[in-house]
Amino acid sequence: MRQQPRPGTAGSSGPVTEGARPDDARRHNRAAVLRRLHVDGPCTRAVLTGELGVNRSTIKAVVSDLTESGLVSERLPVRRSGAGRPSLLVVPSAAAAVVLAVDIRVDRVAMALVGLGGQILGRCGWRLRPGTERPAELLSRVLEEAPVLATEVAAPPAGVGVSVPGVVRRADGFVHEAPHLRWAAVPVGARLSAGLRLPVQVANDAELGALAEHTRGVARGADDVVFLAGDIGVGGGVISGGTALRGSGGYLGELGHMVVRPDGRICHCGCRGCWETEVAAPALCRALGLPVDTARGELLASLRELAPDTAARKLDEFTGWLALGLVNVVNVLAPRLVVLGDLLAALPDPVLDRVAAQVRERSMVSRALAHTEVVRSALGRDAQLIGAGELAFAQVLESAVG
Ligand SMILES: [Zn+2]
Structure with a gap:
């Protein structure tokens, strides 16, 4: 299925416009074409003309501008279809705009250089041990690794996106709390931008998972999506009407702290x-009879080894709570698609099927939508890293077109 452009997508430049002031219109058109190529990949000028709804001469001028800036090139398709002269493809130049993505987890840090078009051009990472997750140590290591990683590409990164499993003030990347890292009041954005001398954007991990799945994963083309990241903690990212919901300060998304069992366990919050x-x-x-601090790899292996009937039995209560929360989430946010990420994406089929069935049956909104789908993440463990890259690109693409 070919993707249609999605005006209003988080970070989108919107559709091409004609009739605005010439400089603004040119800039806007360049941004729209560049974003289309970055997100949906190479295509012909004819496709750009059709998708963006402007005339051929405008697209010709925009592509010519972008080619002159080195951001795109035009080349023959590798595979020709049909007879006659093939149309040139407009291809984003991966190394022409590069960002640094940083995904901070409870158990490890991953960093990647991402090129225009979304290609990962280089990556590194390390496990966190007790003590190394302290903010000063962890951010110093990010500052040490970044220039080493940058040697892998010709162009230095133009911006940085960072994913943090916590409550993040979007304006300046100040992390109020990241309880599973035992962080409180950490100025991640200020610290990294001072050290790297680059614009740094920081966001909550689940928000970035939603952005990644919406841009490059299983939620492409879906306008109303909830991404539920479940690991040591649980958080949610919400796309509504094609746009990321952030709430005041950017703090929206603590779905894991929705109270579902008033007589239940004490939460760290x-x-x-x-x-x-x-x-x-x-x-x-x-639920699986394992110690609560079982390593992630071992927990995943235990999930994989479960026979279907054992999975249904052992995870019966877990499934019930997951479904109950999701019924609430679907009733409040009305997504067409719920994407389960991290450990929740590793749940066996019988569990996922039962959760999906309960959402269909018990949520009024799902019934009205006939129905809300519940699916696994397509991007797996890389979702937040890819989302961090897209967070940085939203700003970098705007400045790349001048
Ligand atoms: Zn809580």
């Missing part, structure tokens, strides 16, 4: 019976 206490990794470990 101070409440009792949060959804996270029933559907994050420790709850999964308890």
Whole structure:
């Protein structure tokens, strides 16, 4: 299925316009074409003309501008279709705009250089051990690794996107709390932008998972999406009407702290019976009879080895809590698609099928939508890293077109 452009996509430049002031229109058109090529890949000028709804001469001028800036090139397609002269493809030049993506997790850090078009041009990462997750140590290591990684590409990164599993002030990347890292009041954005001398954007990990799945994953083309990241904690990212919902300050998304069981376990946030206490990794470990601090790899292996009937039995209660929370989420946010990420994407089929069935049956909104789908992440463990790259690109693409 060919993707249609999605005006209003998070970070989108919107459709091409004609009739605005000439300089603004040129800049806007360049941004729209560049974003289309960055997100959906190479295509012909004819496709750009059709998708962006402007005349051929405008697209010709825009492509010529972008070619002159080195951001795109035109070349023959590798595979020819049909007889006659093939149309040239407009191809984004990966090394012409590069960003640094950083994904900070509870157990590891991943960094990548991402080129225009979304290609990962280089990556590195390391595991976190007790002590190395302290903010000063961790951010110093990011500052040390960044220039080493940057030697892998000719062009230096033009911006940085960072994913943090916590409550992040979007304006300046200040992390109020990242409880599973035991971080409080960490100025991640300020620290990294001072050290790297680059614009740095920081966002919550689930928000970036949603952005990644919406831009490059299983939620492409879907306008109303909830991405639910479940690992040691649980968070949600929401795309509504094609745009990321952020709430005041950018703090929207703590779905894991929706109280579902008032007589349940005490949560680290101070409440009792949060959804996270029933559907994050420790709850999964308890359901499988494993120690609550079982390593991720071992937990994944245990999930893979479960026979279908054993999975349904052992995870019966876990499945019930996951479904109950999702029914609430779907009723409140009305997504057409719920994407399960991280450990939740590793749940066996019988569990996923039962959760999806319960959402269909119990959510009024899902019934009205006939129905909300529940699917696994397509990007797996890289979702937040890819989202961090897209966060940086949203700004870099705007400045790339001058
Ligand atoms: Zn809580």
